[in-house]
Structures are given as structure tokens and as C-alpha cells.
Amino acid sequence: MTKSKDKPRKQLLRGTEAVGEAAIRAGCRFYAGYPITPQNELPEYMSRRMGELRAEHPEENPVFIQSESELSAINMLLGASVTGARCMTSSSSPGISLKQEGISFMAGMELPAVVVNIMRGGPGLGNIAPSQSDYYQATRGGGHGDYRTIVLAPATVQEMADLTYEAFDLADKYRNPVLVVGDGMMGQMMEPVIFREDQPMRLVAKLPPKPWALRGAKGRPSRFFRSLILPPHEMEEHNWRLYRKLQKIERKEPRAELVSVDDADFVVVAFGTAARIARSAVKRCRDKGLKVGLIRPITLWPYPSQVIRETADRGVQAFLSFEMNMGQMVDDVRLAVEGRAPVHFFGRPGGVVPTPVELAGVIRRIYNNPAKTM
Amino acid sequence: MAKATTSAKAAPAKKAPAPKAAAKKREFPAARPSTMKKAVMHYCPGCGHSVIHRLVAEVLQEKGLAEKTIGVPPAGCAVLAYFYFDVDMVEAAHGRACATATGIKRVLPNATVFSYQGDGDLAAIGTAELVHSANRGEKITVIFVNNAVYGMTGGQMAPTTMLGQKTTTSPFGRRAEFEGHPVRVCELLSGLDGVAYLERTKLNSPAGIKKTKKAIAKAFDIQEQGLGFSLVEILSACPTNWKMNPVQSWEWIENVMSKTFVPGVYKDVTARKDEEGGEDAD
Ligand SMILES: Cc1ncc(C[n+]2csc(CCOP(=O)(O)OP(=O)(O)O)c2C)c(N)n1
Ligand code: SF4
Ligand SMILES: [Mg+2]
Numbered sequence: 301m302t303k304s305k306d307k308p309r310k311q312l313l314r315g316t317e318a319v320g321e322a323a324i325r326a327g328c329r330f331y332a333g334y335p336i337t338p339q340n341e342l343p344e345y346m347s348r349r350m351g352e353l354r355a356e357h358p359e360e361n362p363v364f365i366q367s368e369s370e371l372s373a374i375n376m377l378l379g380a381s382v383t384g385a386r387c388m389t390s391s392s393s394p395g396i397s398l399k400q401e402g403i404s405f406m407a408g409m410e411l412p413a414v415v416v417n418i419m420r421g422g423p424g425l426g427n428i429a430p431s432q433s434d435y436y437q438a439t440r441g442g443g444h445g446d447y448r449t450i451v452l453a454p455a456t457v458q459e460m461a462d463l464t465y466e467a468f469d470l471a472d473k474y475r476n477p478v479l480v481v482g483d484g485m486m487g488q489m490m491e492p493v494i495f496r497e498d499q500p501m502r503l504v505a506k507l508p509p510k511p512w513a514l515r516g517a518k519g520r521p522s523r524f525f526r527s528l529i530l531p532p533h534e535m536e537e538h539n540w541r542l543y544r545k546l547q548k549i550e551r552k553e554p555r556a557e558l559v560s561v562d563d564a565d566f567v568v569v570a571f572g573t574a575a576r577i578a579r580s581a582v583k584r585c586r587d588k589g590l591k592v593g594l595i596r597p598i599t600l601w602p603y604p605s606q607v608i609r610e611t612a613d614r615g616v617q618a619f620l621s622f623e624m625n626m627g628q629m630v631d632d633v634r635l636a637v638e639g640r641a642p643v644h645f646f647g648r649p650g651g652v653v654p655t656p657v658e659l660a661g662v663i664r665r666i667y668n669n670p671a672k673t674m
Numbered sequence: 675m676a677k678a679t680t681s682a683k684a685a686p687a688k689k690a691p692a693p694k695a696a697a698k699k700r701e702f703p704a705a706r707p708s709t710m711k712k713a714v715m716h717y718c719p720g721c722g723h724s725v726i727h728r729l730v731a732e733v734l735q736e737k738g739l740a741e742k743t744i745g746v747p748p749a750g751c752a753v754l755a756y757f758y759f760d761v762d763m764v765e766a767a768h769g770r771a772c773a774t775a776t777g778i779k780r781v782l783p784n785a786t787v788f789s790y791q792g793d794g795d796l797a798a799i800g801t802a803e804l805v806h807s808a809n810r811g812e813k814i815t816v817i818f819v820n821n822a823v824y825g826m827t828g829g830q831m832a833p834t835t836m837l838g839q840k841t842t843t844s845p846f847g848r849r850a851e852f853e854g855h856p857v858r859v860c861e862l863l864s865g866l867d868g869v870a871y872l873e874r875t876k877l878n879s880p881a882g883i884k885k886t887k888k889a890i891a892k893a894f895d896i897q898e899q900g901l902g903f904s905l906v907e908i909l910s911a912c913p914t915n916w917k918m919n920p921v922q923s924w925e926w927i928e929n930v931m932s933k934t935f936v937p938g939v940y941k942d943v944t945a946r947k948d949e950e951g952g953e954d955a956d
Contacts (some may be wrong), residue, residue, distance in 0.1 A: 330781060363780045365771070368806035375770035375803070379746070379777025382764045387777075405767050514762040515779075516742035516785055524756035526750075547782040 308494050314486040318457045320345035322464035324387050327502035330380040330387035332365040332373040337428045339418035342390045360504050370395040374402030382525055383412040384513030386468050390416035393434050403477050404443030409525045412471035416480045418487045421651035426440055429651020430483035430573055435628035438479050439601040447454050447541050450601040453571040457491035465499050473644035485573045502516035549602055556604035557596040564593030566667050569633050570622040571597045576615040580621050585663050605636035610642035618670035623647040686890050707735040711760045720920030722910025723751055727758050729887045733894055743786040746771045750792035751825040769800030771809035775814045788815040794824045797857045806949045808903045811868025813872040815893045816905040821912040829915030833857040860907050860940040870902030872940035876909040876932050878924035901943055909935055
């Protein structure tokens with residue numbers, strides 16, 4: 301954004317490293333995780349940086365733990381979070397399934413945490429190729445119970461850094477877990493990254509205090525965090541409280557990038573790696589004179605329904621949800637469009653990454669016959 | 675650690691004598707320790723949990739640890755422990771208390787962190803978290819309540835259920851060939867280098883209660899000294915699910931449970947090597 305005199309340094313970083321460095325700068329001092337491809341560079345990076353930081357700033361007490369499982373990692377985060385520490389874990393799809401227990405508990409107890417999912421093909425072990433197969437899991441809460449997590453979907457390495465940095469503020473602000481989702485392509489690719497002046501290294505002592513944290517009941521009455529709320533009326537009240545908070549997030553936090561949407565009569569909706577492909581495909585189509593635009597959700601939850609609906613209201617002929625899965629986000633596009641225009645789907649699951657040429661072909665076919673859903 | 679100057683008794687020199695307030699309280703043995711809330715417990719008559727709560731609370735008070743303590747109750751009959759302990763607490767998911775306690779202790783190395791777990795919580799669903807926290811030598815204290823059943827969910831078989839013991843899910847009695855043998859947690863953990871203190875006690879007599887308190891106190895001392903992982907396994911009555919009266923349950927602990935789960939100190943890094951190991955004189 302802004303260029304300063306003591307110009308922030310441009311670094312060439314891998315996606316996973318950008319996430320790790322952003323976390324450190326955001327004041328994350330607790331990382332626990334269990335190895336799984338394609339995100340191993342992130343725990344590796346965290347182990348090194350936490351160690352370096354410990355040498356430089358022992359008073360910051362940076363902690364890295366390679367846990368015995370993802371279950372354990374997320375429940376370690378619960379403990380770290382309840383003390384007020386900024387904390388992060390990361391994994392890939394099968395490991396994220398195991399973390400759902402702790403995510404549900406933290407959502408219920410209103411404990412902040414950042415969880416990174418470098419998604420891979422599934423179900424089951426699937427494969428390690430880039431995929432967006434965990435969209436439903438990420439955006440519907442993921443674990444049991446009535447809750448949602450904020451889900452951030454970067455599309456560049458710079459954005460992996462920016463959104464991870466911001467994820468910690470969002471998690472603290474709403475006292476809710478925040479997911480950052482990418483895929484193996486995003487995790488591995490190297491791009492220049494700049495940490496701006498408004499993204500300084502944040503030391504623990506300078507972070508906003510968390511008056512709710514547990515650190516021992518010195519000079520105050522003891523308090524507790526619980527998950528069990530047996531009387532239905534109390535549980536209902538708790539659910540309402542959470543719901544009101546989530547509603548506020550839905551009002552305030554939806555975010556999307558709009559590319560060539562103003563005059564478009566056909567709009568592609570895509571996030572993450574798929575959005576990168578879509579951007580090229582849209583450009584190809586524009587070069588051929590087709591009025592195609594792109595809406596790129598940056599928050600998958602809360603979903604940028606409003607901007608999609610407004611776009612539909614302006615008389616777009618058709619939408620195309622383009623995903624690297626069998627069609628999950630398309631539901632949200634349809635919910636946003638509410639029948640104002642046909643919503644098509646194109647996707648490749650299993651870790652197959654479609655080319656811009658392939659997608660442009662699909663766009664042209666639908667463009668010429670927008671009413672016919674494929 | 676609590677530093678006290680009262681000349682309490684001719685206690686062993688290495689034991690920290692109780693602070694003044696606690697010493698005074700001793701004149702009214704039934705008085706509630708300051709580390710317990712004024713609350714009516716939900717435990718069944720004759721249940722070991724309430725006594726164990728009291729012992730832990732007394733130790734925390736007497737050692738002056740309450741203000742820096744964070745406790746981690748389980749899913750299990752003790753799930754509501756935060757209504758009884760007057761210290762900071764955070765409830766863990768079923769079996770994950772050791773992981774959650776690890777997270778707390780690593781961020782707050784000077785805090786006193788304990789988990790309170792049943793046998794199902796600790797030795798079935800939470801085995802991985804237990805073994806690896808112990809192996810990493812996490813400086814936490816685990817209060818392990820072994821009552822040989824799943825109390826909270828209505829008396830199903832636990833990993834610590836005795837051979838032949840009938841439960842709602844072992845209606846013919848536990849059979850080694852199908853259900854396996856009872857899991858001996860102290861023995862299991864004793865080979866791990868991160869473990870500093872392991873003791874098994876039986877809560878079935880005034881002497882056993884005293885001994886249990888001593889073991890709990892020792893475990894917290896070990897934590898305060900930063901020596902590693904400490905765990906006290908307490909053979910504890912569940913009269914309700916054992917379908918016995920309290921007297922019979924105490925006898926069952928004596929005559930059945932403690933034959934498989936032999937009380938004693940299983941590891942103590944502060945002791946000389948020849949003092950350790952299984953059998954207990956009293
Ligand atoms: C994931 C999960 N599975 C199952 C349960 C149900 N559950 C609650 S407590 C418990 C076992 C309790 O037994 P134990 O740990 O021995 O404690 P006790 O009640 O005997 O003290 C079970 C199975 C749960 N809460 N969470
Ligand atoms: S069911 Fe058993 S363990 Fe639970 S409160 Fe009753 S006696 Fe205690
Ligand atoms: Mg039990």
C-alpha cells in the first residue's frame with residue numbers, strides 16, 4: 301500500500317512461510333501442530349522462528365510444540381488461548397477433521413485462535429494436490445453445534461501474509477476461531493511479500509489486554525470457562541448470545557474483490573487458487589470482447605452475499621461458480637442470487653487444477669447460452 | 675512454594691509447614707478451605723470425588739498456590755468441578771485435559787496447573803494426550819480418579835474395570851479375551867523419562883485419605899520444583915455404579931481393586947532409586 305522512507309523490505313516467500321512470518325509479527329507466541337503434507341513447511345518455519353524469537357526475546361516466551369496429534373494440538377491451543385496468548389495451529393484436510401472437536405469447544409467458550417487449513421483432495425486421505433474440498437466444512441462451522449468460524453481465503457502469497465496477520469485481530473475482536481484456508485499450490489508458491497508499516501512486529505506486552513483471560517485468581521475472584529451448560533434455558537441463552545455475535549460478524553466482515561464487474565453481463569465467482577485461474581480466464585474472455593467479470597470472495601464466512609445479490613440486481617445474465625471441488629460454494633452463490641439469474645457450476649475435484657484456457661472455454665459456452673444450466 | 679514460619683509440629687524437615695491460617699483452621703477440621711466454594715456438591719453419597727476435591731483444595735490452600743492455580747476438569751462426574759474449586763478453571767474436552775493443561779502451562783510456566791481426570795477420560799479416550807504429556811515432561815499435576823467405571827454416563831466398562839467386574843456394557847463380567855486386562859496407568863507411565871512422580875493411593879480409610887493428601891501435596895511440590903510430570907492415581911469408590919453401599923465399596927477397594935492396582939510410589943525423582951517401586955508397606 302503505502303511506500304515509506306524506511307521502506308518495508310520486499311521478501312520472496314513461500315505461502316506457508318508468509319503465513320508463519322505474519323503470525324509471528326501479529327504476536328502469535330504459541331504454535332502447536334502435527335505434520336501433514338502439503339503444509340509441513342509451516343510448522344517447520346514456526347519451530348525455527350519461535351526458537352529464534354526465544355533467543356532474542358525470552359520474555360516473550362514463544363512456544364512451539366509438535367503435538368502427538370491434531371486433536372492434541374487444538375486442545376493445547378484451547379489452553380494457550382484461555383490464558384490470553386495469541387495462538388495458531390495448522391494442518392491439511394484430514395488433520396482439520398480432527399481439530400473440529402477443539403474448534404467447536406473454542407467457539408462455544410468464545411476463545412480466539414487461528415487455524416490454517418492447506419486443503420488437499422479428499423475424502424479420506426485423498427491426495428496432497430491442491431483442492432478446495434473443505435469449503436462446506438470450513439463455512440458451516442465444521443464441528444458439532446451451532447457456531448461458525450470466520451474463514452479467510454487468500455489468493456496470493458501477499459494476501460496469505462495480510463490475512464493471517466489480520467486473522468489474529470479478528471479472532472481477538474470477536475473471541476472466535478478464525479480459519480485461513482489455502483491449498484498446496486498457495487502454500488508452495490513463492491511470491492514477493494511486503495510487511496507494511498501498519499503490520500509491525502507486535503510484542504506481547506504491547507498487545508491489547510484480555511481481561512477475560514485465566515492466569516490465576518490473584519487479586520480477583522476466581523473464574524472459569526466451561527463448555528457444559530445443562531439447563532436448556534441457559535444453553536439457549538448462550539446460543540442466542542453466540543448467534544448475535546455471529547450476526548454482527550455477518551454484517552461487518554464480508555469481503556470480496558470485484559474484477560471487471562461493473563459492466564459485466566456474466567460473472568464468475570471463485571476464491572483462492574481458483575480465483576487466480578478465473579482472473580486469467582476472465583481476461584482472455586475480455587480480450588475476445590466478452591463482458592465477463594469476477595467476484596472473488598475473500599471471506600468465505602461471512603459470505604459476501606450482499607455484493608453478489610447487488611450484482612445480480614444489476615441484470616447480470618448468469619453466474620458461474622468455479623471451484624476446485626464438486627460444487628460446494630455454488631450453494632452460497634445460489635442463496636445470494638436468490639433466483640435472480642441462473643447460477644452455473646464448473647469445477648475439477650481431486651487435486652486437478654484446471655487451466656485458464658479450459659475455464660475460458662466453459663465461460664464462452666455458457667456465455668452464449670446463459671439460461672441453460674449445465 | 676509456601677514459606678511458613680509456624681512451628682506446626684515435628685514434621686519432617688523437608689516438608690513445608692502449613693501457613694498460619696491453615697494451622698488455625700485445623701482446630702475446626704470440617705471448615706471449608708478457602709480454595710473451595712460454598713456449594714452443595716452433586717456427588718452421590720460415598721463417592722470419592724468429593725473427598726478428593728477437598729484434599730486437592732486443602733493442598734492448594736496450605737501451599738499458598740491458589741492464586742496462581744489453573745485447574746482443568748474433565749468430562750466425567752467431576753465435570754462441574756469449577757462450581758466447587760475456588761480457583762481459575764477451564765473445562766477440557768473429554769480426554770484432552772493433559773493437552774489443555776500443556777497449553778496453559780507452556781504459556782504460564784510459573785502457574786500451578788493441574789488436571790483432574792477419571793479413568794475413562796485419562797486411560798481410554800485421553801491415553802495419547804496423557805502418555806505424550808508425561809513423556810514431554812510437562813510440569814503439570816494430574817489427579818487421576820480411578821473408580822473402575824464410567825461414572826457419569828451410567829456405569830459402563832472402563833479401561834480400569836476389573837476382570838470379572840459386571841458393568842452395563844460388560845454384563846457377563848469383564849473377560850480378558852474380549853475386553854482385555856485393566857490398564858495400570860502408573861506402571862504404564864513409569865518407564866517414561868519425562869515423568870517425575872507417580873503414586874497410587876487408595877481412598878478407603880482415614881489412613882488412605884491422609885496418604886492420598888500427602889501424595890497430592892508431593893505431586894504439587896514436584897511441579898513447583900519444575901522437576902517434570904506428576905500424577906497421583908487414587909482408587910476411589912463409585913458406590914452407585916458398583917451397586918454397593920459405601921462400606922462395601924471401601925472393602926471392595928481393599929479386597930479387589932488394590933490387588934490389581936497395587937498402591938505405592940511408582941516413580942519419584944527426588945527419592946533414592948531403591949526406595950521406589952510398587953509395593954507399599956502400609
Ligand atoms: C467425545 C466424547 N465422548 C463421550 C462422552 C461421554 N462421556 C462423558 S464422561 C464419560 C466417561 C466418564 O468416565 P470417567 O472418565 O471414568 O469419569 P467418572 O465419571 O467415572 O469420574 C463419557 C464416555 C463425551 N463427553 N465426549
Ligand atoms: S456415579 Fe459414581 S463417580 Fe459419579 S458421582 Fe456417583 S458415585 Fe461418584
Ligand atoms: Mg471412572
